[in-house]
Amino acid sequence: MRSLYISLVSEFYKSRKTLAFWAAIILPLVICSLVAFGFYSGSDKVLNMHYPPIMLWFRYLGAALGVMGVLILPFYVIFMAFSVNNIEHKNDTWKTLFAQPLNKFSIYAAKYLYAVILIFICLFLFAAFTFIFGHLLQVLVPKYTFNQYDPSLILIKFYTKLFLASLGILSIQFILSLLWGDFLKPMGIGFIGTIMGIITGNVGWKYAYLIPYSHPSLVLNSSAGAKKLSNPADFPIFTQEIYTSLIYALVLFIIGYFIVTKKSIK
Amino acid sequence: MGNYAIETVGLNFNFGNQAIVKDLSLQVPKGSIYGFLGPNGAGKTTTIKILLNLLKSPADQVFIFGKEINHNRIATLKRVGALVEQPAIYGHLTGKENLINRCLLLGIKRNKADEMLALVGLTEAANKKSTKYSLGMKQRLGIALALVSDPELLLLDEPTNGLDPNGIIEVRNLMIDLATKHNKTILVSSHLLAEIERTATHVGIINKGRLLFQGTINELHLLSKPMLEIEVNKISDAKAFLVQSGYEILEITDKKITVPFTSPQDSGALNTLLIQNGFTVSSLYLQKKDLENLFLDITKNN
Missing domain, CATH: 3.40.50.300 (P-loop containing nucleotide triphosphate hydrolases)
Incomplete structure (x- = not known):
């Protein structure tokens, strides 16, 4: 456990000046402020639609969620998985890392865990900024009805689902980035995967849930369904695609360990 | 251990x-x-x-x-x-x-x-x-x-x-x-x-x-044994003479004879011996194979 903790602290220390780390903070901030700005500058149009409070929240958080879940989340995961591993590829530090008196599995697990934590931070901030900016909009445009519905449960559930749905992609990309030090291969495969995921997720292909890249899209599609529920916060978290994502994550995480112990040493 | x-x-x-x-x-x-x-x-x-x-x-x-x-x-x-x-x-x-x-x-x-x-x-x-x-x-x-x-x-x-x-x-x-x-x-x-x-x-x-x-x-x-290089005239006679006197010849070229180096005194005695027997010794040189060559020898031969 101590090895794991130490390695994790070191991962933070190493990457605190890298884009992968800051993107986890800047991405949600930028996207949420853009969406909020849109709702602020276009407030007349939105008000003319006379949405009930729930629907207003749905419109608003759906705007961030839509861009984010379909495109930005997969690409952030791809880039970040690359970045976390590339820090060792680029500096040729794998062997030094594994020559430290630390448990090998902990070193690898800490790296993976660090990537998971970054996604968590990123999505947590998305939810938090959505919530905060929603209430800020209420202050700026008093005619809005954001204050008449509490979206926290919906936000938490959606972003938890997205978080879990991204773990499958993360594990694939993590292994690809372990194997190859260059950017193009994991990026290329991830790009094709993401496009495939979006298409299969959206056309509602029966087996789309087997492709990890489609999981965020599937989660978002289920959000459209949630609107129709009498209580929109009632949708289940652990659906088929979430289980699949978690199974992918677990299996690939274990495979990745064997790859890293074999590969890093040459 | x-x-x-x-x-x-x-x-x-x-x-x-x-x-x-x-x-x-x-x-x-x-x-x-x-x-x-x-x-x-x-x-x-x-x-x-x-x-x-x-x-x-x-x-x-x-x-x-x-x-x-x-x-x-x-x-x-x-x-x-x-x-x-x-x-x-x-x-x-x-x-x-x-x-x-x-x-x-x-x-x-x-x-x-x-x-x-x-x-x-x-x-x-x-x-x-x-x-x-x-x-x-x-x-x-x-x-x-x-x-x-x-x-x-x-x-x-x-x-x-x-x-x-x-x-x-x-x-x-x-x-x-x-x-x-x-x-x-x-x-x-x-x-x-x-x-x-x-x-x-x-x-x-x-x-x-x-x-x-x-x-x-x-x-x-x-491992790198020192050697004495002797530049001497009438080289083949000198060689025969040295062998007769009980020296071991390591190498011979048309100008030089190489024998094992033992001590400065022995080198002096060898020089005197040659001169007394009518040879002209133009140089005596202590040759030590440097480690670099030794290293090359060791790695080359295997």
Whole structure:
């Protein structure tokens, strides 16, 4: 456990000046402020639609969620998985890392865990900024009805689902980035995967849930369904695609360990 | 076994079908500076990686401080510091941050970083990004990183690679300092014998994965027997005469005769003998095969 903790602290220390780390903070901030700005500058149009409070929240958080879940989340995961591993590829530090008196599995697990934590931070901030900016909009445009519905449960559930749905992609990309030090291969495969995921997720292909890249899209599609529920916060978290994502994550995480112990040493 | 910092017993290692290390039996005494010599591709780096358990050795072939490495990986690595190939430095961090990161990994207080920077003379460049370091500075930072944990055993893979003469001297002095004042054992690999000769107390010469020589530096020197070259007229007569007088002739060319060197007195006596018998000796020269040639001989013949 101590090895794991130490390695994790070191991962933070190493990457605190890298884009992968800051993107986890800047991405949600930028996207949420853009969406909020849109709702602020276009407030007349939105008000003319006379949405009930729930629907207003749905419109608003759906705007961030839509861009984010379909495109930005997969690409952030791809880039970040690359970045976390590339820090060792680029500096040729794998062997030094594994020559430290630390448990090998902990070193690898800490790296993976660090990537998971970054996604968590990123999505947590998305939810938090959505919530905060929603209430800020209420202050700026008093005619809005954001204050008449509490979206926290919906936000938490959606972003938890997205978080879990991204773990499958993360594990694939993590292994690809372990194997190859260059950017193009994991990026290329991830790009094709993401496009495939979006298409299969959206056309509602029966087996789309087997492709990890489609999981965020599937989660978002289920959000459209949630609107129709009498209580929109009632949708289940652990659906088929979430289980699949978690199974992918677990299996690939274990495979990745064997790859890293074999590969890093040459 | 207790006296060796590193002992390998008939170590074999293959990459696929290719044997990289063959029947290698290293014995590195505690407190020594062990020069691990060999041409490029001889298996030096592979051996060092095995000593760090980065490459897994067969069971019961590698012992560090008397302990089998595969079964005591973490305990062993705690006592070892290493610089393998290029120094492993995170380019986007400063020199100091690189050291702090290593301190974090080793559970050592951060202020050790400053101490290490001072030791390798990088205090002024502490807050400079390490990508901007010169090769020599990187190498020194690499050594500092290897020293952070205050290890008893240091494995340095070609530490003077790419350094300018000043840098080479600094590293050399640092190694001597560490071994004599701080009681550390150092295994330093190199493909340059001249480099090792100045610092090492012990030498191992490896080529194509085999250990061709192992012993103290003096034992290596003894291998290179001094010879006396005599430039003399009437060369064939001189040869016949010397053989008759009981000298062993090592080599003869059309101008020179080479005999084993024993002592200056004997050389003088030989000179007198030749002159008294009517030969003209134009020069007597003490020829010592330098270690560089010896090294080449050893590695070439095998």
